[in-house]
Amino acid sequence: MISRLFKFSGGVHPPEHKLESTGQPIQVLPVSGTLVLPLRQHVGNLPKILVQPGDHVLKGQLLAEAVGAISAAVHAPTSGTIVSIEDQSIPHPSGLPDVSITLNPDGENRWMPLNPTDWRQRDRAEMISSLRVSGIVGMGGAAFPTQIKLRPGGGSGIKTLIINGAECEPYITCDDMLMRERADEIVRGIEIAHYLLGPEKCIVGIEDNKPEAERAMREACARSAVKIDVAVVPTLYPSGDARRLTALLTGIEVPSDKRSSDVGIQVFNVATMTAVYRYFSLGETVVSRIVTVTGNVARPGNFEVPLGTPMTALLEAAGGELPNTNGLIMGGPMMGFSLPSMQVPVIKATNCIIASAPRLFPAPPPVLPCIRCAxxxxxxxxxxxxxxxxxxxxxxxxxxxxxxxxxxxxxxxxxxxxxxxxxxxxxxxxxxxxxxxAQDKAKEAANLARERNEFRLERIEREKQERAAKHAQRAAGAKAESADADADAAKKAAIAAAMERAKAQKAEVQPKNTEDLSDAAKAEVAAIDVRRAEATAAEPEAANVVKEKQENG
Structure with missing residues (x-):
């Protein structure tokens, strides 16, 4: 039991317009016509397409797998044939087309083999890894991939788990009806989230204008083995905002530059908890969601709709649009946006479709100057x-x-x-x-271009210096070779000059005391002359040998 509630500053209480769409149970809308499945149905990276035109697929089959840390998979809402993969108009504030997979149903609505598991016996890290292929995102409209928020184990740092059932926007009642009719599924999903995160407290926050939903959730929580408190908060827009609901239930203001998980709190929408339950306990991926259809239609209500269903099919299910309908709003009148066409498909973030008309949303009066009334x-x-x-x-x-x-x-x-x-x-x-x-992106691009140019200039200067160093090295090498050649030439010239001087000296030497020699002395002198002649003849050959040795080093 929550002992006290806190307050947040500001807020307004516009006309609720919720009773119009809560008079009948949730209706299941059958598959009708061609389904268009945009890849952009979540926050983060676009998934990678795994199919191609002509492929036959089964209900729940993976069509595009998650890519990167923040992404979500896309699955076939029914069995049929892939018709095309091309840009088509999607429900987005920009109104721009985006890559979409078109599926032509075969009418059999055959599921692929389902693999429900006993999550209590599974490893937490394995469960988180498995969630990447589930396609589950925040079903309250934020569409943030759920596997990022369900960190495994008691080491997650999450002390308080908050389940958002406030649904504060006017006209929207899909969460209200879900809590009324499928409270047990929500609680089973909460038990799985509790198993993964290991929080100390678990609180379901519901606005006080939903007494039936409050009663159903209290009864379902009482049957759970996990202690889950149900807190009723005042009906005040925007109490359904995750940070405002956190402040209401815990008194903690999450800093603007941080996530709630940074202060030990994690928040999930009730429809997200149902999707978690159906994935682990039934083996079903996200192929449909509950959508409120209200406004200028004959029979407002809530419908479980296959993803990819055109908005026109929802209007027909609600009895058709009434005269003077001038457009469709996706989401609530406070934070929703006008759809570019009535043919755009239902996506995971589609929680409400309002057929607008002048009687509901009159043309805005003229804008007057600000009077600083505060x-x-x-x-x-x-x-x-x-x-x-x-x-x-x-x-x-x-x-x-x-x-x-x-x-x-x-x-x-x-x-x-x-x-x-x-x-x-x-x-x-x-x-x-x-x-x-846009300015920040332009500045970032300019900074990146400047860094690239600086790197280029630095590279050019470095290459220039390297070329100059190589030229200097070659010049120094050539100079050294020239000096060595000059030294060799000088050495050879000195040797040649020495040999010439020796020859000249030998030629100048004249024998002395050669007169009146005996025959024996004359024979000895003759033998000496012969040896001297032989030595003189051998001098050029010896010089060549010396030269070769010098040249060969």
Whole structure:
């Protein structure tokens, strides 16, 4: 039992418009027509396509696998044939087309072999690895891959596990109906998350405008072996924001530059817990979700819809659009966005479709000058100064806007809702954010280009110095060789001069006392002359031998 609730600053209470879509149970919408499956259904990297046109696939079969640390897989919502893989219009604020897989159902709706497991007997790390192929993301609309948040084991650092059932946006009731009808599935998923994270506390937060959901969850939690508290929080938008709900239930303000997990808290949507249960206990991947269809339609309600189903099929299931429908809004009226077409498909982040009409959403009145009433500051749940951010954004003083914590804005729309001058404040903030992001990217690209140019110039200078060093080395080598050649030539010339001098000296020597010699003395002198002649004849050959030795080193 939660002993006390805390408060967060600001917030508003717009008309709820929830009763229109909660009058009948969740209806299962059958597969109808061609399904279009965008790859961009989650935060992070796009998955890698594993199929090609012409392939026949079964329900639940992996069509695209997760890539990198933050990514999610895409599976076939039914059995059939892959028709094409090409850019198609998707439900995205940009309105731009993106890569999508088109599947033509065969009408059999055959599942691939399912592999349910007893998760209590499985290794936690193995379970997390397995979640990469499950396709589970945050089903409350954030679409963040769940395997990133479910870190295994008691070493996760998570002390408090919060299950978000607040559903504070007007018109949206898919989580409300899910808690009413499938509370046991949610609790089974909570037990799995509790097993993986090992928290000390587990709390389900529900707004007080959902008494049936509260009662169903209390009864289901009472049957669980895990201690799960159910806390009822005041109906105040945006209490369903993860950080606001954390503040309400724990009194802890998560710093803007940190995640809730950094302070020992992890938050999951109730629909995400159902998906976790169905994956481990039934072996089912994410192939459908519950969507609220409301607004200007004949029979508003909630439908379990195969992913990839065109929005027109949802409108038909809700009795068709009424006259004067002028578009579709995906999400709630506060934070949702207009769809580019009624043909775009349902994706994992599609929690609500509102058929808009002038009677529900009148044209905005003329924008008047800001009167500095400070109502926007009073309503801001993040304690910012919206009027100051407005002036900075309007004048494109982006440095000041960043200094005033523009990126702490969660774009909840509370400031625009209360503004008596009808100023679309959030649109200015989104513009300023996009401009700052664009400038940062341009600056980063410029810095990268500058670093590359500096590296190039450094490389050119280094190569120039290396070439100069090689030229100097070659020149020094040539000079040394020339000096050695000159020394050899001088040495050879000295030897030749010495030999010439020796020859001249020998030629100048004349025998003395050769008169009146005896015959024996004359014979001895003659023998000496013969030997001297032989030696003289041998001198050129000896000189050549010496020269060869000198040349050969």
């Amino acid at each position: 109502r926007c500051a009073d309503a801001c749940p993040v304690s910012l100064q919206p009027q100051e951010l407005y002036w900075f954004a309007k004048s494109q003083n982006l440095d000041k806007a960043r200094e005033y914590k523009l990126f702490d804005c969660i774009e909840c729309g509370c400031c625009s809702y209360v503004c008596p001058s009808n100023i679309p404040l959030v649109q200015y903030y989104r513009f300023a954010k996009s401009e700052i992001i």
